[in-house]
Amino acid sequence: xxxxxxxxxxxxxxxxxxxxxxxxxxxxxxxxxxxxxxxxxxxxxxxxxxxxxxxxxxxxxxxxxxxxxxxxxxxxxxxxxxxxxxxxxxxxxxxxxxxxxxxxxxxxxxxxxxxxxxxxxxxxxxxxxxxxxxxxxxxxxxxxxxxxxxxxxxxxxxxxxxxxxxxxxxxxxxxxxxxxxxxxxxxxxxxxxxxxxxxxxxxxxxxxxxxxxxxxxxxxxxxxxxxxxxxxxxxxxxxxxxxxxxxxxxxxxxxxxxxxxxxxxxxxxxxxxxxxxxxxxxxxxxxxxxxxxxxxxxxxxxxxxxxxxxxxxxxxxxxxxxxxxxxxxxxxxxxxxxxxxxxxxxxxxxxxxxxxxxxxxxxxxxxxxxxxxxxxxxxxxxxxxxxxxxxxxxxxxxxxxxxxxxxxxxxxxxxxxxxxxxxxxxxxxxxxxxxxxxxxxxxxxxxxxxxxxxxxxxxxxxxxxxxxxxxxxxxxxxxxxxxxxxxxxxxxxxxxxxxxxxxxxxxxxxxxxxxxxxxxxxxxxxxxxxxxxxxxxxxxxxxxxxxxxxxxxxxxxxxxxxxxxxxxxxxxxxxxxxxxxxxxxxxxxxxxxxxxxxxxxxxxxxxxxxxxxxxxxxxxxxxxxxxxxxxxxxxxxxxxxxxxxxxxxxxxxxxxxxxxxxxxxxxxxxxxxxxxxxxxxxxxxxxxxxxxxxxxxxxxxxxxxxxxxxxxxxxxxxxxxxxxxxxxxxxxxxxxxxxxxxxxxxxxxxxxxxxxxxxxxxxxxxxxxxxxxxxxxxxxxxxxxxxxxxxxxxxxxxxxxxxxxxxxxxxxxxxxxxxxxxx
Ligand SMILES: [Zn+2]
Numbered sequence: 001x002x003x004x005x006x007x008x009x010x011x012x013x014x015x016x017x018x019x020x021x022x023x024x025x026x027x028x029x030x031x032x033x034x035x036x037x038x039x040x041x042x043x044x045x046x047x048x049x050x051x052x053x054x055x056x057x058x059x060x061x062x063x064x065x066x067x068x069x070x071x072x073x074x075x076x077x078x079x080x081x082x083x084x085x086x087x088x089x090x091x092x093x094x095x096x097x098x099x100x101x102x103x104x105x106x107x108x109x110x111x112x113x114x115x116x117x118x119x120x121x122x123x124x125x126x127x128x129x130x131x132x133x134x135x136x137x138x139x140x141x142x143x144x145x146x147x148x149x150x151x152x153x154x155x156x157x158x159x160x161x162x163x164x165x166x167x168x169x170x171x172x173x174x175x176x177x178x179x180x181x182x183x184x185x186x187x188x189x190x191x192x193x194x195x196x197x198x199x200x201x202x203x204x205x206x207x208x209x210x211x212x213x214x215x216x217x218x219x220x221x222x223x224x225x226x227x228x229x230x231x232x233x234x235x236x237x238x239x240x241x242x243x244x245x246x247x248x249x250x251x252x253x254x255x256x257x258x259x260x261x262x263x264x265x266x267x268x269x270x271x272x273x274x275x276x277x278x279x280x281x282x283x284x285x286x287x288x289x290x291x292x293x294x295x296x297x298x299x300x301x302x303x304x305x306x307x308x309x310x311x312x313x314x315x316x317x318x319x320x321x322x323x324x325x326x327x328x329x330x331x332x333x334x335x336x337x338x339x340x341x342x343x344x345x346x347x348x349x350x351x352x353x354x355x356x357x358x359x360x361x362x363x364x365x366x367x368x369x370x371x372x373x374x375x376x377x378x379x380x381x382x383x384x385x386x387x388x389x390x391x392x393x394x395x396x397x398x399x400x401x402x403x404x405x406x407x408x409x410x411x412x413x414x415x416x417x418x419x420x421x422x423x424x425x426x427x428x429x430x431x432x433x434x435x436x437x438x439x440x441x442x443x444x445x446x447x448x449x450x451x452x453x454x455x456x457x458x459x460x461x462x463x464x465x466x467x468x469x470x471x472x473x474x475x476x477x478x479x480x481x482x483x484x485x486x487x488x489x490x491x492x493x494x495x496x497x498x499x500x501x502x503x504x505x506x507x508x509x510x511x512x513x514x515x516x517x518x519x520x521x522x523x524x525x526x527x528x529x530x531x532x533x534x535x536x537x538x539x540x541x542x543x544x545x546x547x548x549x550x551x552x553x554x555x556x557x558x559x560x561x562x563x564x565x566x567x568x569x570x571x572x573x574x575x576x577x578x579x580x581x582x583x584x585x586x587x588x589x590x591x592x593x594x595x596x597x598x599x600x601x602x603x604x605x606x607x608x609x610x611x612x613x614x615x616x617x618x619x620x621x622x623x624x625x626x627x628x629x630x631x632x633x634x635x636x637x638x639x640x641x642x643x644x645x646x647x648x649x650x651x652x653x654x655x656x657x658x659x660x661x662x663x664x665x666x667x668x669x670x671x672x673x674x675x676x677x678x679x680x681x682x683x684x685x686x687x688x689x690x691x692x693x694x695x696x697x698x699x700x701x702x703x704x705x706x707x708x709x710x711x712x713x714x715x716x717x718x719x720x721x722x723x724x725x726x727x728x729x730x731x732x733x734x735x736x737x738x739x740x741x742x743x744x745x746x747x748x749x750x751x752x753x754x755x756x757x758x759x760x761x762x763x764x765x766x767x768x769x770x771x772x773x774x775x776x777x778x779x780x781x782x783x784x785x786x787x788x789x790x791x792x793x794x795x796x797x798x799x800x801x802x803x804x805x806x807x808x809x810x811x812x813x814x815x816x817x818x819x820x821x822x823x
Pocket of ligand 1: 111114197226227228
C-alpha cells in the first residue's frame with residue numbers, strides 16, 4: 001500500500017493516472033480495470049454520472065454505459081430519454097419538446113485490437129467530470145454524453161493479455177518483434193470471431209443484441225465509433241467517402257463536414273496529419289456509422305493509425321515512432337471536438353433530428369412505400385419478425401386483392417393478392433432503415449465500397465415478397481396462435497421441413513437421441529399430401545423419448561401431424577429405402593492458423609448458439625494427429641489448407657471420405673480441392689483460354705484511372721439466384737431456387753460424377769454491384785455441389801451460405817449438408 005493512499009476516499013474523483021498507478025498510455029489497461037475506473041468515477045460523482053451495466057459478453061465480462069451530464073440533467077435522465085424518443089415518434093404519448101439536451105454517444109473499442117480508444121474512454125470520462133475543466137462543463141449544459149468504454153471486452157482482453165505477455169520491460173518499436181504479430185484469431189473479433197462492426201442491423205451477436213436494446217431506448221443525435229487503421233496511415237475522420245447511400249440527408253452530409261472541420265482545426269494546430277472523404281464509405285447498413293445514420297443520427301467512424309500490429313510503440317514508414325500515447329491524444333482530441341461542435345449547434349441538431357423522423361412518418365421514404373410479405377411459411381416469417389422487432393421496425397397485416405408491386409422472385413412488376421400478409425410501411429419512425437433493408441436494389445453512386453452491396457431481406461430470408469409504390473393500409477399484425485400441444489399418437493408423427501427453424505428442431509431431436517427418418521419423395525397418407533423432406537418420427541424405437549420430442553416441437557414451432565398408420569397411398573412406405581434414417585453425426589471443423597477466422601466463427605456460432613449441437617474444433621495444424629475414427633463430418637471453412645496441396649495430407653483425407661466420411665468444403669477450400677484431383681474443377685472463362693495478345697491503343701489506361709479500372713473486375717458481394725435441384729437431400733425444403741451472396745468470381749464446371757445441386761445460369765444475377773468484366777464471367781457454372789466418394793460424400797459450397805450468420809435462408813442449406821446428405 002502506498003503511503004497516503006488510505007487518505008483518498010472513494011468520494012474523490014481520481015484521474016486515470018492516479019487510479020491506474022501509471023501514466024495513461026504507458027501500458028495497456030485490462031478491461032476489468034477500466035470497469036473499476038468507471039465505477040470509482042460513478043461513486044465519486046453520483047450527481048453528474050450514472051453507470052449502468054447493460055449486459056455481459058460471451059466470456060462473462062460486463063458491458064457498460066456511462067451517462068454524463070449536469071446534476072440537473074442527470075436527475076431527470078429518464079424524462080430526457082422519454083422526451084428524446086417522442087422527438088422520433090417511437091414514443092407517441094405526447095409531442096416531444098425541443099428544449100432538451102442533445103445526446104452524444106461515444107463508442108470505444110468495437111474492434112478489440114484497436115486498443116487506444118478504451119484507454120481514451122477513461123480520459124474522456126475524467127475530463128467531463130473534472131471540476132477544473134471549464135470547457136466540458138460548458139458542453140454538458142446542453143448535452144448528455146453516453147460513453148460505452150468498450151463494446152468488445154472479450155476481443156480487447158484477448159489482445160491486451162497476449163500483448164502484455166509478449167513484451168519485455170519496454171515496448172519494442174521494431175516491427176519484427178513478436179509483439180507486433182498477433183496470433184490467430186486476433187483481438188479484432190468477439191468470442192465467436194465475429195466483427196461487431198458488421199453486426200449492428202443483424203444483431204446475431206450477444207454484445208450487439210444487448211447494446212441495441214439500449215440504443216433504441218436512447219436514439220442519440222450523434223454517434224462516434226472509434227477505430228484504428230494500419231499504423232502507416234495517420235488519422236481519418238468524417239466527412240466520409242463515397243458511396244453514400246441515397247437516403248443520407250443533406251443535413252447529415254453537411255454536419256459531418258462541420259464536425260470534420262472542427263477536428264481539422266485541432267489537428268492543424270498540433271501539426272498532425274489526417275485525411276477525410278476517402279476509404280470509409282456510407283453504404284452497408286450494419287456499421288457503427290451507417291446504422292446510426294439510417295436511424296436519424298450523425299454517425300461517424302474515427303480511425304487512428306495503430307491496430308493490432310502497432311504494439312504500444314512502433315516505427316512507422318517515415319521513420320517516426322508512433323506510441324500508444326500519441327494514439328490516445330488523437331482520439332481524445334476528436335472526442336472533445338465532437339462534443340464541442342454538438343454543444344455549439346445543439347438546437348439545430350435537435351431540430352434536424354426531429355425533422356428526419358417527422359418527414360419519415362408523414363411522407364414515407366423512397367420509391368416503394370410498402371413491402372408486402374406474402375409468403376405462407378410461418379417459421380420463416382417469424383425469423384424476419386424477430387429482426388424487425390430488434391430494430392424497432394413496425395409492421396401490420398393487409399388483406400387486399402389486386403395490388404401491384406415488384407415481385408422480388410421474378411424481378412417483374414406484377415398484380416398480386418395480399419392475403420394475411422405482413423406489411424412494412426415506410427410511413428414510420430424507422431422508415432429509412434426499413435427502406436435500406438428491404439429495397440430490392442440499392443443505388444450505388446460509386447462502386448469502390450468497403451463491403452457487400454446487396455442485403456435485401458426477402459432474399460436473405462427467402463421470403464416471397466413485393467415492393468409496392470403506394471401506401472398500403474394495414475391493420476395490427478395478428479399473431480398466429482401457437483399450437484402448443486402435440487396430439488397423442490399410436491404410431492408416430494410427421495413433421496414438415498422448410499425453414500431454418502425446422503432444421504434447428506431436427507438438430508435438437510437428433511441430438512436428444514430421437515430416431516428420425518426423412519422421405520426422399522412426396523407421399524400421401526390418409527388423404528393428405530406430404531412433401532419430400534418430411535420428417536418421420538415413429539413411436540417404435542423412440543420409447544421414453546416422446547416427451548422430449550413434444551417439448552422440442554413446441555419450442556421450435558414445428559408443424560406436426562399425428563398418424564396412426566404408416567401405410568401410404570402414394571409414394572414410399574416408411575420401411576422403404578426411399579425413406580432415409582438420419583444417424584447422429586459427430587461433427588468437426590478445422591480452425592486456427594490459415595483458416596479464415598470469421599468464416600470459422602460463423603460455423604462455430606451456428607452450432608454452439610443456434611443449433612445447440614456439439615461441434616469439435618480442431619486446429620488445422622494438428623490435422624496429422626486427428627483420430628479419424630471419431631469423426632463423421634468434417635467442415636473446412638474458407639481458408640488456406642496446406643495439407644490439401646500436400647500429397648500425404650490429401651490422401652489421408654481421401655481415405656477417410658472413401659471409408660464413409662463426409663467432407664463439407666466452403667469457399668476457398670473448394671478452390672483448393674479444385675486444384676487437386678477430387679473431381680471438381682474451376683471454370684475457366686473464354687478470355688483466360690485465349691492466348692495473350694498485345695494490347696491495343698484503345699486498351700491503355702491513364703495512371704489516375706487506376707483505382708476505377710480495378711472495379712470492372714470487382715465483386716464486393718452481390719446476390720445471385722441459384723437454381724436448386726430440390727430433389728437432392730442438400731436442397732430439401734427449398735423451392736427450386738435459393739438466393740446466395742456471391743463474393744468472388746469462383747465458379748466451377750458442372751460435375752460429371754456428382755450432383756449439380758445449385759447452379760448459376762445465364763441470367764442469375766439479381767442485385768448488388770458486379771464489375772462488367774465479371775458479370776460476363778459469372779454465368780453457367782456450379783455453385784453448390786455434392787459428390788459420392790467411395791462410401792462417403794463431399795459437399796462443395798463455393799459461396800458462403802451463412803454469411804455473418806445473418807443470411808438466414810442459407811442456414812438450412814448448411815444443416816442439410818451436415819445432417820441429410822449421404823444418409
Ligand atoms: Zn476498426
